[in-house]
Amino acid sequence: MTQEKLREIYKERLKREKQTYISEQLKVGACVLSRFKAGKIELYPHLAKRLEDYLTASQK
Secondary structure, X not given: OOHHHHHHHHHHHOOOOOHHHHHHHXXXXXHHHHHXXXXXXXXXXXXXXXXXXXXXXXXX
């Protein structure tokens, strides 16, 4: 999944869940997710994979 697509899915999820909760589940700083959401940074591949797994696992 591309970072852009991941960012879109993440923004949609934030309508239902708090960024703080997601960051705690992923063990990633909320500031990192905030900068990712704003398009200021790209996530490292291992963090992007963790976020993708989290977002897609709960869709099943």
